Amino acid sequence: MIAEIIWYHSLTINVYFITLLVTLLIPILYIQRLNQLVRFTRIAGVINYSLLSMIAFDGFVAMVMSGRNWSINMILMVIAFFLLIFAEALKGYKLKHFILSENRDPKAFQFRYIAAIVAQLLITLSFILLYR
Numbered sequence: 001m002i003a004e005i006i007w008y009h010s011l012t013i014n015v016y017f018i019t020l021l022v023t024l025l026i027p028i029l030y031i032q033r034l035n036q037l038v039r040f041t042r043i044a045g046v047i048n049y050s051l052l053s054m055i056a057f058d059g060f061v062a063m064v065m066s067g068r069n070w071s072i073n074m075i076l077m078v079i080a081f082f083l084l085i086f087a088e089a090l091k092g093y094k095l096k097h098f099i100l101s102e103n104r105d106p107k108a109f110q111f112r113y114i115a116a117i118v119a120q121l122l123i124t125l126s127f128i129l130l131y132r
Contacts, residue, residue, distance in 0.1 A: 009058035016051040027110045087116045
């Protein structure tokens with residue numbers, strides 16, 4: 001049972017990593033078409049929030065079911081979770097600021113959005129490689 005929970009936890013982390021890679025393409029492909037950029041960015045944000053919630057829930061269930069206490073690894077995972085949520089909120093804030101600004105700078109938005117995704121990818125990849 002514990003092995004299945006850990007397998008599911010690792011599966012959701014891998015799916016999240018793949019969705020981040022796909023999300024990386026959104027500002028590159030749709031930077032000139034604002035309506036599609038907003039729509040796909042919001043859809044990707046909801047998917048990313050959902051996957052992050054699933055990952056946190058899976059990890060919590062695995063911790064409770066295995067009977068483990070808090071360790072430094074689990075504390076680092078919780079910190080990484082909050083950093084990933086913060087980066088996701090930052091992407092939403094940057095999108096809102098980009099839409100509402102009168103002098104839109106697509107390249108600056110594209111750079112900031114991609115930088116947030118790359119930070120999320122690096123955090124996720126570090127944990128994937130650490131626990132393989």
